[in-house]
Amino acid sequence: MQRQLIPKRLNSDRSYISPIVLPGRGISRKIRCPIIQSPLAGVTDQIFRQLVRKWAPEALLFTEMVNATSLELGFGSNKMKEIEEEKGPIGVQIFDHRPDAMIKAAQKAEASGAFLIDINMGCPVKKIAKKGGGSGLIREPKLAEKIVKNVCDAVKIPVTVKTRLGWCEETADPIAFARRMQDAGAQMITMHGRTRKQGFSGNANWEAIAQIKSHLDIPIIANGDITNVEEAIKCFEITNADGLMVGRGSLGSPWLVGQIYSELRGQNIIKTPTAKMKIKLSLEHLEKLLSKKGDHGLLIARKHLSWTCKGFAGSAELRKNLLRAQTPQEAIRILEKELIKN
Numbered sequence: 001m002q003r004q005l006i007p008k009r010l011n012s013d014r015s016y017i018s019p020i021v022l023p024g025r026g027i028s029r030k031i032r033c034p035i036i037q038s039p040l041a042g043v044t045d046q047i048f049r050q051l052v053r054k055w056a057p058e059a060l061l062f063t064e065m066v067n068a069t070s071l072e073l074g075f076g077s078n079k080m081k082e083i084e085e086e087k088g089p090i091g092v093q094i095f096d097h098r099p100d101a102m103i104k105a106a107q108k109a110e111a112s113g114a115f116l117i118d119i120n121m122g123c124p125v126k127k128i129a130k131k132g133g134g135s136g137l138i139r140e141p142k143l144a145e146k147i148v149k150n151v152c153d154a155v156k157i158p159v160t161v162k163t164r165l166g167w168c169e170e171t172a173d174p175i176a177f178a179r180r181m182q183d184a185g186a187q188m189i190t191m192h193g194r195t196r197k198q199g200f201s202g203n204a205n206w207e208a209i210a211q212i213k214s215h216l217d218i219p220i221i222a223n224g225d226i227t228n229v230e231e232a233i234k235c236f237e238i239t240n241a242d243g244l245m246v247g248r249g250s251l252g253s254p255w256l257v258g259q260i261y262s263e264l265r266g267q268n269i270i271k272t273p274t275a276k277m278k279i280k281l282s283l284e285h286l287e288k289l290l291s292k293k294g295d296h297g298l299l300i301a302r303k304h305l306s307w308t309c310k311g312f313a314g315s316a317e318l319r320k321n322l323l324r325a326q327t328p329q330e331a332i333r334i335l336e337k338e339l340i341k342n
C-alpha cells in the first residue's frame with residue numbers, strides 16, 4: 001500500500017531537527033541529532049557503531065539489547081563495557097521481566113557511561129515475550145510500570161522506553177500504554193508503528209503514532225520504515241514526532257542516519273556511496289571485525305558484506321563469491337580485486 005500524503009520538501013521555516021532535552025534525575029541529556037540509530041541485535045555492535053559515527057558524529061546510537069538476567073549471571077557485560085571506550089552518545093538498551101535484574105543492569109550501564117537507559121518493550125521473540133520481557137510487557141502493563149519506576153529510581157540518567165503499537169490490533173491501546181509509561185517516569189518513548197503480531201511486516205502505522213504523540217507530554221520518536229530523507233520528512237509531517245529512529249534501512253548502510261540528518265539540515269549532503277565506496281567500506285568492516293574477533297570475524301562479516309555490496313554492476317557475483325570465501329584472506333582478496341575493477 002502506497003502512502004498518500006506527499007509533503008513538500010523541507011521548508012526551512014519548519015525545523016525537523018530541534019534537539020531533544022531529557023531532564024534525567026540529576027543528569028540531564030540533550031539529544032542534538034533527532035535522527036537516531038535503532039538498536040539492532042546482531043548488528044549494532046561496537047564496530048557497526050564506529051561506522052555509523054563516521055557519518056553521524058552527534059547521533060544517538062544504541063547497544064544491541066542486553067539481557068538483564070544474563071548480565072546478573074555474568075554474561076553480556078562486554079556490550080556495556082565497550083561503550084566506555086566510545087565517543088558520542090550511546091544508549092544502553094536492556095530487557096527482562098524481572099525488576100531487580102533490570103535495576104542492576106541499569107546501574108551497570110550508567111556506571112559504564114551510558115547516555116541513557118532504554119527499556120525494550122517491543123522485542124517480538126517468542127521465548128523473551130512469553131516470559132514477559134520485550135513486547136511481553138505490553139500485555140503486563142503493571143509489571144512494565146513497575147520496571148520503569150524502579151529503574152528510574154535507581155539511576156540519575158534519563159530512562160526511555162521503546163515499544164510497539166500493541167500486542168495485536170484487537171487489544172492494542174497504545175495511547176493508554178504510553179501514558180502509563182510516561183506517568184511511571186519514562187522520559188521519552190520510541191514507538192515502532194507495528195504490533196507484536198505484525199512483526200516486521202506491512203507498513204508502519206505513522207497515523208497511529210501521531211495519535212499517541214498528541215496525548216503525550218514527553219518526546220516521542222517515530223520508528224518504522226524510515227529509509228531515506230523523503231520518508232523521514234513524510235514521517236515527521238504525519239506523526240509530528242520529536243525525532244525518528246532508523247532501523248532496517250541502515251543494514252549495510254551505516255551512512256543512512258548521517259545522510260538523513262545532513263539532508264534535513266540542507267547542508268553537507270552525504271551522497272549514497274558509490275560502488276567503490278561500498279567495497280572500501282566492506283573491506284574496512286571486515287578488517288575491523290577480524291582484528292577484534294579473529295577468524296570468527298568473517299562469519300559475522302558475511303551478512304554485513306552482503307547487505308553493503310548491493311546495487312552496483314557485478315554486485316550479485318561479488319556477494320556470491322564473498323559467501324563462498326573459506327578464509328578471511330580469501331574474502332579480503334576478493335574485495336581488493338573488486339576495488340581495482342571499480
Ligand SMILES: Cc1cc2nc3c(=O)[nH]c(=O)nc-3n(C[C@H](O)[C@H](O)[C@H](O)COP(=O)(O)O)c2cc1C
Pocket residue numbers: 038039040041042043064065093120122123162192200204223224225226245246247248249
Ligand atoms: C535484525 C534486527 C534486530 C533488532 N534488534 C532490536 C533490538 O535489539 N532492540 C530493539 O528495540 N529493536 C530491535 N529491532 C527492531 C528495530 O530496532 C526497529 O524497531 C524495527 O526494525 C522497525 O524499524 P524499521 O522498519 O526501520 O526497520 C531489531 C530489528 C531487526 C530487523
